[in-house]
Amino acid sequence: MTDVTVSRRASAPVASAVVDGVLTLTIERPEARNALNPAILSALAEGMGAAALEPSVRVVVVAAGADFSAGADIDVIAGHNPASYLASTTRRAFDAIRACEKPVIAAVSGYCLGGGCELALACDIVIAADDALFGQPEINLGIIPGAGGTQLWRERAGAGLQAVAAFEGGMIDAFAARRAGLVDAVVPAEALLAHVRRRARAIAGKAPLATATVKAALRARGRMALDAALAHEVALMAGLLATEDAKEGTRAFLEKRAPRYGGR
Amino acid sequence: MAADLIGIAADGDDAAFAAAFRKALRARGAAPVLIGGDLSAALRDAGSVAAWLALVAHAPRPVLVMCTGPLGQRGLALMLAADGACLGAGAALADGWHDTPGLAALAVRRGGPALARALLSGASVTLDDFVALGLAGREPPEALAQRFDAGFGARKRALRAALELPFGEALAFDLTRLAEDDAA
Known part of the structure; x- marks a missing residue:
């Protein structure tokens, strides 16, 4: 797969790069512990939107530096009134992130609080460094x-x-988060990005149509009752059976070789 | 490892000690922290006690305790949460040490249920027993510090993973670096 740059705005503290089908969006505002401001949220939403339009992007990783994000900028929150908050970039950005049609993995280290925690939990898979702290303060x-x-x-x-999180506003560490199921794995902090990228590449290497269909099925659960979501899953599966990828996957399995998916 | 030690005193209340320990952890390098001072205090402030116990137990560098004088609840908790303890002149168990809040959890974490039972039975335990159980020694702190090499901090994080995660996940945690080295 070829490296592609999807989007990069010099003014936005979010770096964006595509390698091996994985778009990595990196929040870069360390001086404020990567606190989320409208520019960051807009850049993340734009990155997700661009990923949806770029077939070579199969997986999105949301990452940051030592701290994933300590939350939203307090002065931005304080500057809102009821009407402006409802129409704010923040609201639209989180909607866009949750609506992303590609698998999204959060690589979380350090503080992951408030809006940062909401951002991580909007992702499909959350991998935590052993120094990560989660909370809604x-x-x-x-x-x-x-x-x-x-x-x-x-x-x-x-x-x-x-x-407990919403009423008490405390923090839980990565290991407690893992035991509770809030995150999907805990890894040493210094290995976090390499680990997440390896997992992302592995997903990116799977059948593209099936991966996209898994995401569609997962998103249905939150929008449909269970019966409807299960029926939707059956319909999605039936549709996949007509694809070349499905034929190639089963053929490769029977022939004991690695599949070569074309996304058709 | 050089025998440079970052010394702090456990004097003051639990909040002050938590702050002092947090500051010591910010020091550059991997030198061990040596906690001395008055270890006779009772544990009172649950929130601050929980904070400094977590900091001591999870510190990414060796934490040693210098025990002189009476060892009360703070001394017992520190001895169990730290990586090593030195018994100096005048060290003696204070009355009521076996009622230390958190003793059972700390002892199980340190040495399993057998150690916890031995300590919780209380009355007949002496400091010689602590030495025999591997919780403390009579060597000077500089000598104790020599036992911890520069890689101890990383191994301690793997130990934490082993204590807090199921076996398979703890193993995966420790193998992660290996896997990512292979991938690089």
Whole structure:
């Protein structure tokens, strides 16, 4: 696969690069512990949108430096009124991230708080460094998590931890997060990016149509009742059976060789 | 490893000690932290105690305790959470040490249920028993520090993973660096 640059805005503190079918969006605002501001969120949303239009991008990784993100800029939050928040970049950006049609992996180290935690939990797979700390401290500021922080913990870790996180505003470390199911693996901090990229490349190497269809099926669960989602899954599977990729996958298995998928 | 030690005193309340220890961890390099001072205090502030115990237990560098004088709840908790302890002149168990809050969890983490039972039984345990159980020694701290090489911090993180994750995941944690080295 060829390296492709999807998007890069000099003014936005998000670096973007595609290698081996993996788009890595890296938040680069270390002076503020990668606190999310409208420019970062817009850049992330644009990156996700660009990925959807670029067939060579199979997987998206959201990464950062020592800290994934300490949350949203407090002064940005403080500057909103009820009307402006409803129409804000923040709201639209989180919607765009959750709507991404490609698999998204979060590579989380250090502080992953508030909006940063909501960003990580909006991803399909969350890999944590052993120094990662997760939390929704918004209640300590007299507000609530406003981008998924009262909903997204529940799917992964259950209603109890969701309530504890939102009501108490404390932090949990990577190992506790793993035990609760909030994250999918814990790795040494210095190996985080290499590990996530390796997993992302592995997914990018799988049948493109099937990968996209898995994502479509996963997204259906949150939008449909279980019966409808299961019926939707059957329909998606039936559609896949007509593809060249499906034929190639089964043929390669029977012939004991690596498959060569063409995305057809 | 050189015998340079970052010395801090466990004097003051639990919040002050947590702050002092946090500051010591920010020092450059991998030199061990040596905690001395008054170890006779009772544990009072649950939040701060939990904070400094987690910092001591998970510190990415060796943490040693210099025990002189009476060892109360703070001394016992430190001895169990740290990587090593030196018994100096005048070290003695203070009354009520076996009622240290968190003793069972710390002892199980350090040496398993057998150690925890031995310590929780309380009455007949002496400092010689602590030495026999490998929790403390009578060598000077500089000599104890020599036991920890520069790679100890990384291995301690793998130990934490082994204590906190199921076997397969802890193994994967420690093998991650190997896998990523192979991929590079």
